[in-house]
Amino acid sequence: MVGKIVVSLVSLILLVGVTVGVVMVVHKNGDSKDDKSTKVQMKKVHEFCQATQFKDACSKSLEGVAKNDSATPQDYISAAFQNTLDELKKGLAETGKTSVDKDKDPYNHMAMDDCKQLLQFAIEDLQDSLSVVGESDTQSLHQYTYDLLNWLSKVYAYQSLCVDAINNPEYKSAIQNDLMNATQLTSNALHIIAKMSQVLKSFNIQIPEGLLGNSNNSPHRRLLDFTKVDQEGYPTWFPAADRKLLEKSKGGKGKGKVGKGGNAGPPLPPVGSGPLTPHAVVAKDGSGKFKTVVDAVKAYPPNHQGRYIIYIKAGVYNEQVLVEKNQPNVFMYGDGAGKTIITCVNSDGFIAKGITFRNTAGPEGHQAVALRIAGDRGAVFDCSIEGYQDTLYYQTGTQFYSKCVISGTLDFIFGMGTAVIQNSEIIVRKPLDGQKNTITADGKEQDVGINGVVLQNCKIVAEQALFADRFKIETYFMRPWKQFSTNIFMETEIGDFIKPEGFLKWPEKEFEKTCFVYEYANRGPGANTNQRSKIFKNYKVLSPQEATKYSVGTFLGNAAGEWLRGANAPFYLGLGGK
Known part of the structure; x- marks a missing residue:
């Protein structure tokens, strides 16, 4: 019996060995x-x-x-x-x-x-x-x-x-x-x-090719109606509830004082003149519920639904205000672009109207952001955004700016998000001695995606303090912050002080070989493209069809259809005011 068991164990071992051998052969022959x-x-x-x-x-x-x-x-x-x-x-x-x-x-x-x-x-x-x-x-x-x-x-x-x-x-x-x-x-x-x-x-599934972006296989969008406008010429691509809010706060053009070169516009009507009822009223003189913007933001109710409306009465508010990510859909409006300072917005769905965002650090402050938005569906109307270096930071997310005054010196419109600035005045200020001026510095890092900044139907001018020295101090459209920086200037009036070569390379980098900088239908003495820098390999004057990719109705994609329906201001959906 003992021998039989031993034989059986040996036989089992041999059988396993043969099985393994067979498996190995099958693996080699690819028959499994x-x-x-x-x-x-x-x-x-x-x-x-x-x-x-x-x-x-x-x-x-x-x-x-x-x-x-x-x-x-x-x-x-x-x-x-x-x-x-x-x-x-x-x-x-x-x-x-x-x-x-x-x-x-x-x-x-x-x-x-x-x-x-x-x-x-x-x-x-x-x-x-x-x-x-x-x-x-x-x-x-x-x-x-x-x-x-x-x-x-x-x-x-x-x-x-x-x-x-x-x-x-x-x-x-x-x-x-x-x-x-x-x-x-x-x-x-x-x-x-x-x-x-x-x-x-790779799964034998065919889909139609998209139209947007720099890659051959461009992103698709959920198709919404971007082309309709109302009887006043306003587009129908902003949520109806937000349109009502903006109409109720309707007032002046909101161009606030910028250095020595701006002119204050007429104020927006006070809160009592219309049916708009804010959740929080801020007033320095104590006539509101809060004396500071910070306290009004802190009062945002947990799990609040819909818009949280903050009315900020005229006054100087020397504050650094942070709207957190868990405070979405905040709508701030003031009595016209004045002297309110709000520097940090992380939440989605933020709207501001009739406010000045000002960084008071001056040119010596170097990087001194006046307004930073890091949320989706940000919309800023009739506001003044004032600073020197790094004034407006469209950090991440989709953002829209209209009828604003934006001022600064070096890289004063910069970020890694997707931003369109329309119908606005871009004021270049006098920098420190030895500095150069650059308007945009986009930070797109990947060769795919939708990020970038568009200036459309804007006006680029020198502030009064710079005007006399505007030809002595070098001013450029842009310099590329990151490898695939994307900067578009179209249908914009350009002053005579912009350097003919247009663009400035980033120090110690070769981003000029990979970045994207486009122009379309610009006007004014600085719009001549004949002497644009040849080291920017992807520079191009766009055709109308190509420029359409960077219009609001396309570049902001379905996001525009969701959060800019019926905005209370004239906008370009496409090109040429159409």
Whole structure:
């Protein structure tokens, strides 16, 4: 019996050995059904990842879904997004382990706190993106490309801004390493969405080509009606409720004093002259519920629904006001562009009208932001935004500015969001000795997406203090802050003081080779394009068809249809006032 058992065990061992040998032979010959299926799936992964820049990272992130024979395009995209989210959460956790002594290094201590908050914002926007993908079917997914690109662009920008804010090399290097996987996967997600046509072809799904953007496979938009206007010539692409609010606060043109070169316009009517009832009234003299704008914002009720309306009476409010991300749909209006200072807006759906946003640091203050908006669907009307360097910061998200006065010196309109500035006066101020003036400095970092800044039907002039020296001090349209900086100037009146070459390169970088700067139908003595700088390889004078891509009705995409319906001011939906 003992021998038989031994023989049986030996036989079993031999049998297993033979089985393993057979499996190995089958694997080599490629005859296994499971193996064929895996190869097919991995081929799909390979094709799917061709749209991305970091292909190895893409393939690795999809190993799990590749094992599912019935995986759909949504499964692949969801997996790509979910892995990005997981890596981003890991990055935030690792970043939290970096400790900076507040007393010894207060700047980097604050920068680290900001970094953590930015990464939390990135996580929230990525979760929104993942929800859209999960709730869409294959045929409708491409219709949400604009929204997804907007959110993903913000996710990437938040990570970049987190690193940029830190100036200690040791801390910066640590954070870059912590976020490397997340940054690569975010870039991949952006390219997957931007090149949706190419991605879906790997599943034999055909969708029509889009029209917007710099890539061949451009983002699609949910199609809404952007062309209708009302009997007063106003467009019908702003929510009806917001239109009523703006009509009730209707008043003067709101051009406030800017340095020595501006003229104050007539004030908006006081709150008592119409049916508009604000939630909070701010008045320095105590005639309102609050004496400070900060206190009025703090009174925002938890879980508030709809607009939260703040009326700010005439007066000087030397405050730094922060509207938080959990305070959406705030509408602030004043008695006309005056002297209210509001510098930070993180929430979605922010609207301001008849207010001056002023940074009083002066030219010696260097980077001194007067207004920063980091939320979606921001709209600023009849306002004055005053500063010197870095005046208006369209940090992230979709934003619209109309009938505003914006003044500054170096890079005074800058950001990483998507902004259109229309029917506004751009005032270039006198900088410090030895400085040059640049109007825009866009920070688009990826070669896909919708980010950039458009100035349309604006007027570019020199302030009175600069006028006499306007030919001695060099003034340029733009300089590229990041690699794929996108700056468009169209249908704008340009003063004679703009340098004929037009654009200034970024120090110690070669972004002039990759950035985008376009002009269309500009006018005035500075509009001659014959001597524009030849080192900017992607500079172009656009045709009408090409310029349409950067009009409000296209560049702001479906977002315009959702948050600018029926605005109480004349706007261009397309070109030439149409």
